[in-house]
Amino acid sequence: xxxxxxxxxxxxxxxxxxxxxxxxxxxxxxxxxxxxxxxxxxxxxxxxxxxxxxxxxxxxxxxxxxxxxxxxxxxxxxxxxxxxxxxxxxxxxxxxxxxxxxxxxxxxxxxxxxxxxxxxxxxxxxxxxxxxxxxxxxxxxxxxxxxxxxxxxxxxxxxxxxxxxxxxxxxxxxxxxxxxxxxxxxxxxxxxxxxxxxxxxxxxxxxxxxxxxxxxxxxxxxxxxxxxxxxxxxxxxxxxxxxxxxxxxxxxxxxxxxxxxxxxxxxxxxxxxxxxxxxxxxxxxxxxxxxxxxxxxxxxxxxxxxxxxxxxxxxxxxxxxxxxx
Amino acid sequence: xxxxxxxxxxxxxxxxxxxxxxxxxxxxxxxxxxxxxxxxxxxxxxxxxxxxxxxxxxxxxxxxxxxxxxxxxxxxxxxxxxxxxxxxxxxxxxxxxxxxxxxxxxxxxxxxxxxxxxxxxxxxxxxxxxxxxxxxxxxxxxxxxxxxxxxxxxxxxxxxxxxxxxxxxxxxxxxxxxxxxxxxxxxxxxxxxxxxxxxxxxxxxxxxxxxxxxxxxxxxxxxxxxxxxxxxxxxxxxxxxxxxxxxxxxxxxxxxxxxxxxxxxxxxxxxxxxxxxxxxxxxxxxxxxxxxxxxxxxxxxxxxxxxxxxxxxxxxxxxxxxxxxxxxxxxxxxxxxxxxxxxxxxxxxxxxxxxxxxxxxxxxxxxxxxxxxxxxxxxxxxxxxxxxxxxxxxxxxxxxxxxxxxxxxxxxxxxxxxxxxxxxxxxxxxxxxxxxxxxxxxxxxxxxxxxxxxxxxxxxxxxxxxxxxxxxxxxxxxxxxxxxxxxxxxxxxxxxxxxxxxxxxxxxxxxxxxxxxxxxxxxxxxxxxxxxxxxxxxxxxxxxxxxxxxxxxxxxxxxxxxxxxxxxxxxxxxxxxxxxxxxxxxxxxxxxxxxxxxxxxxxxxxxxxxx
Ligand SMILES: [Zn+2]
Numbered sequence: 001x002x003x004x005x006x007x008x009x010x011x012x013x014x015x016x017x018x019x020x021x022x023x024x025x026x027x028x029x030x031x032x033x034x035x036x037x038x039x040x041x042x043x044x045x046x047x048x049x050x051x052x053x054x055x056x057x058x059x060x061x062x063x064x065x066x067x068x069x070x071x072x073x074x075x076x077x078x079x080x081x082x083x084x085x086x087x088x089x090x091x092x093x094x095x096x097x098x099x100x101x102x103x104x105x106x107x108x109x110x111x112x113x114x115x116x117x118x119x120x121x122x123x124x125x126x127x128x129x130x131x132x133x134x135x136x137x138x139x140x141x142x143x144x145x146x147x148x149x150x151x152x153x154x155x156x157x158x159x160x161x162x163x164x165x166x167x168x169x170x171x172x173x174x175x176x177x178x179x180x181x182x183x184x185x186x187x188x189x190x191x192x193x194x195x196x197x198x199x200x201x202x203x204x205x206x207x208x209x210x211x212x213x214x215x216x217x218x219x220x221x222x223x224x225x226x227x228x229x230x231x232x233x234x235x236x237x238x239x240x241x242x243x244x245x246x247x248x249x250x251x252x253x254x255x256x257x258x259x260x261x262x263x264x265x266x267x268x269x270x271x272x273x274x275x276x277x278x279x280x281x282x283x284x285x286x287x288x289x290x291x292x293x294x295x296x297x298x299x300x301x302x303x304x305x306x307x308x309x310x311x312x313x314x315x316x317x318x319x320x321x322x323x324x325x
Numbered sequence: 326x327x328x329x330x331x332x333x334x335x336x337x338x339x340x341x342x343x344x345x346x347x348x349x350x351x352x353x354x355x356x357x358x359x360x361x362x363x364x365x366x367x368x369x370x371x372x373x374x375x376x377x378x379x380x381x382x383x384x385x386x387x388x389x390x391x392x393x394x395x396x397x398x399x400x401x402x403x404x405x406x407x408x409x410x411x412x413x414x415x416x417x418x419x420x421x422x423x424x425x426x427x428x429x430x431x432x433x434x435x436x437x438x439x440x441x442x443x444x445x446x447x448x449x450x451x452x453x454x455x456x457x458x459x460x461x462x463x464x465x466x467x468x469x470x471x472x473x474x475x476x477x478x479x480x481x482x483x484x485x486x487x488x489x490x491x492x493x494x495x496x497x498x499x500x501x502x503x504x505x506x507x508x509x510x511x512x513x514x515x516x517x518x519x520x521x522x523x524x525x526x527x528x529x530x531x532x533x534x535x536x537x538x539x540x541x542x543x544x545x546x547x548x549x550x551x552x553x554x555x556x557x558x559x560x561x562x563x564x565x566x567x568x569x570x571x572x573x574x575x576x577x578x579x580x581x582x583x584x585x586x587x588x589x590x591x592x593x594x595x596x597x598x599x600x601x602x603x604x605x606x607x608x609x610x611x612x613x614x615x616x617x618x619x620x621x622x623x624x625x626x627x628x629x630x631x632x633x634x635x636x637x638x639x640x641x642x643x644x645x646x647x648x649x650x651x652x653x654x655x656x657x658x659x660x661x662x663x664x665x666x667x668x669x670x671x672x673x674x675x676x677x678x679x680x681x682x683x684x685x686x687x688x689x690x691x692x693x694x695x696x697x698x699x700x701x702x703x704x705x706x707x708x709x710x711x712x713x714x715x716x717x718x719x720x721x722x723x724x725x726x727x728x729x730x731x732x733x734x735x736x737x738x739x740x741x742x743x744x745x746x747x748x749x750x751x752x753x754x755x756x757x758x759x760x761x762x763x764x765x766x767x768x769x770x771x772x773x774x775x776x777x778x779x780x781x782x783x784x785x786x787x788x789x790x791x792x793x794x795x796x797x798x799x800x801x802x803x804x805x806x807x808x809x810x811x812x813x814x815x816x817x818x819x820x821x822x823x824x825x826x827x828x829x830x831x832x833x834x835x836x837x838x839x840x841x842x843x844x845x846x847x848x849x850x851x852x853x854x855x856x857x858x859x860x861x862x863x864x865x866x867x868x869x870x871x872x873x874x875x876x877x878x879x880x881x882x883x884x885x886x887x888x889x890x891x892x893x894x895x896x897x898x899x900x901x902x903x904x905x906x907x908x909x910x911x912x913x914x915x916x917x918x919x920x921x922x923x924x925x926x927x928x929x930x931x932x933x934x935x936x
């Protein structure tokens with residue numbers, strides 16, 4: 001099977017299950033609202049009577065933020081200048097991914113992030129089950145019942161991935177940079193050191209890419225094959241990925257590129273769009289919602305294409321076994 | 326009478342700049358030094374001939390010298406013991422461990438005083454005036470055969486070997502790069518009947534008398550050299566070259582040598598200021614920042630020159646210190662070090678801010694020779710304040726750049742276009758968290774920790790001057806700063822000298838302000854904690870008396886356009902330091918009211934009533 005075909009079929013699978021995007025988006029919105037409300041009340045209390053209020057609606061005020069962030073706690077810690085839009089959030093996420101400093105916004109936010117990982121595990125189960133199912137039609141009932149059915153597997157996989165990433169940041173990251181420093185630690189030339197460091201980060205990035213891919217396929221396999229052990233599926237995923245290395249990596253690289261393109265385009269639009277009036281502010285909000293929708297759709301396309309690729313490749317590799325079933 | 330007219334003419338034709346240029350420092354010291362750099366041994370070896378004149382009011386039979394490099398002699402020096410407590414302490418140990426230690430070894434000393442005593446060999450004794458740490462050898466005492474009276478001189482011939490520390494703070498070597506600072510046996514300051522010659526501390530800079538430096542350095546032919554002063558002479562032979570640098574009216578001398586430096590020269594010119602030759606030594610990979618380095622230097626010479634006092638020397642040398650050498654960001658008379666990150670994005674005020682700061686020290690340190698050991702805020706604080714002023718005047722708001730994935734040598738700079746920053750933001754940011762740690766008027770090493778030193782040397786005094794500028798107004802404050810600078814060129818002013826000038830020009834005595842600022846830890850922080858605005862309650866109950874007594878009931882309250890609102894603004898003092906503040910209240914109808922508050926109480930409610 002060609003990479004492009006897997007991608008195309010993945011897209012059409014997501015298209016058939018458009019409602020899943022809406023359901024996930026709505027739940028996301030509700031969760032966000034639960035946390036945004038106290039944050040809004042707090043901001044209102046902080047700046048509601050100050051002249052800086054009107055300015056803040058359109059523009060980030062550094063001096064105000066500096067004072068605010070000094071005693072910020074919990075959710076308030078998420079308020080930072082990079083939220084002002086454009087490409088900055090992209091860099092924020094890239095940095096978090098490669099450095100593993102997830103607790104840098106405080107433990108409350110960290111715990112919130114952990115909670116979100118399991119919420120995502122719940123949705124992923126529902127979505128992958130839809131894609132793996134031959135009927136391939138969306139009903140909210142089936143979506144949620146599948147999500148519940150596979151939750152224990154996907155939660156176990158998410159926990160394993162968290163432990164693996166923790167080890168990755170705790171051991172592998174320092175080990176790689178120990179080697180980098182060994183090479184350029186005493187260099188007089190910053191450009192040389194810069195490129196060697198970049199190499200270190202690229203290795204980390206490739207490893208993150210691979211680990212994420214392994215866990216993606218583990219999720220696909222545990223649901224497609226209705227396996228009892230999710231850990232066994234990690235091994236099966238490794239076998240599958242390395243058995244079809246060009247295709248699996250190619251497909252995920254293609255999806256990643258599309259993701260980067262989406263982020264770049266939206267980043268560019270948001271950079272160029274400097275809200276000066278309330279309707280522009282509303283437009284920015286709308287674009288941001290579209291970006292979130294695109295993000296959900298893309299994540300689902302990952303799973304759908306991976307499911308297609310997995311099912312087609314394993315059917316081609318073991319036609320006898322498949323017929324028996 | 327004629328003479329008076331002549332003087333009048335003279336002062337009309339002589340610009341302020343020429344006044345400063347014509348000014349001479351009292352020549353307390355005259356150093357003639359001849360040294361050779363051995364790149365393999367990491368040493369600078371040679372002879373120093375020092376003529377020291379007693380400029381004090383009392384005679385002395387002893388001479389005190391700084392041997393700063395002995396701070397890096399071993400782990401028990403006062404500097405290294407204190408450095409261990411610093412956040413960057415471990416990196417010091419890391420860089421000097423094994424054979425990276427440094428020292429200044431005095432091989433021999435011979436002293437003579439014309440008309441007083443003949444050439445006499447002297448034996449150095451290490452003393453520890455600050456802390457009695459017997460392991461510390463950063464101060465040397467010489468006992469003279471006879472006292473030197475005020476006005477008399479003593480000539481010392483000192484043979485010495487200085488081994489530079491590996492990537493030492495401010496001074497040292499990094500592979501074949503050498504930054505040679507605090508490298509010579511340097512006499513202390515004889516003032517108020519005692520030697521002001523402190524040991525070298527981890528949180529401290531320096532103090533010395535003005536005079537003449539005539540320094541010849543011999544280096545391998547391929548080395549490019551930059552130094553304080555002006556190149557007076559150069560000779561070559563045997564694969565070596567000797568360069569002679571000279572300068573009057575300075576209180577320290579530093580130099581650097583590295584084969585890979587590139588150099589550039591430009592001229593600073595301004596109609597109201599003397600012309601200065603600007604020489605830049607830079608890393609080849611920083612070619613694209615050459616314009617920025619020169620531009621920042623020229624802007625400093627211009628703005629500081631116009632605001633405070635003209636730069637009187639013929640040359641200024643800026644050194645783009647080698648990456649990770651630890652010598653970046655330091656000031657020496659007529660020479661300073663700056664540096665830049667290879668990946669600095671356009672619009673980011675680097676290397677501008679750092680270059681202006683270090684070049685700015687030519688004024689608050691170089692020309693106005695305050696005691697950095699005892700009053701760190703008088704050079705660092707004044708320079709920090711003036712730097713942000715100059716940065717703003719020359720370049721406006723700065724770009725807000727975040728460096729992603731930052732680690733030694735790496736980082737992806739990204740400019741947050743929507744969030745411009747005032748060049749003074751970092752001062753407020755740092756002060757907010759550190760302001761309560763300690764108070765300002767202390768010796769550098771007495772502060773509770775490194776952050777307290779930084780805060781009280783840089784941030785708090787800069788904010789103090791900024792506050793004073795706002796409080797007194799531009800015109801008065803500019804006059805104060807200019808007068809302070811002009812009166813103290815080539816002098817050693819103390820805090821009271823500045824306070825006296827403030828009081829001379831301020832419309833009121835400002836001692837109360839300095840008492841709070843210099844002697845109280847804490848920050849100035851006032852918050853608007855609550856704003857309420859409600860329709861005024863209508864009058865109820867009985868009014869009048871006797872026959873005219875009338876009962877007004879609640880429901881009779883009228884609703885009309887003339888409704889009166891009662892508003893409250895609650896203000897709370899959050900910081901320990903109280904200063905007067907202005908409160909600007911804007912009402913919904915656009916009306917504004919300005920109120921003054923002395924800021925003394927912890928809490929204050931302002932009441933307003935209107936339609
Ligand atoms: Zn400084």
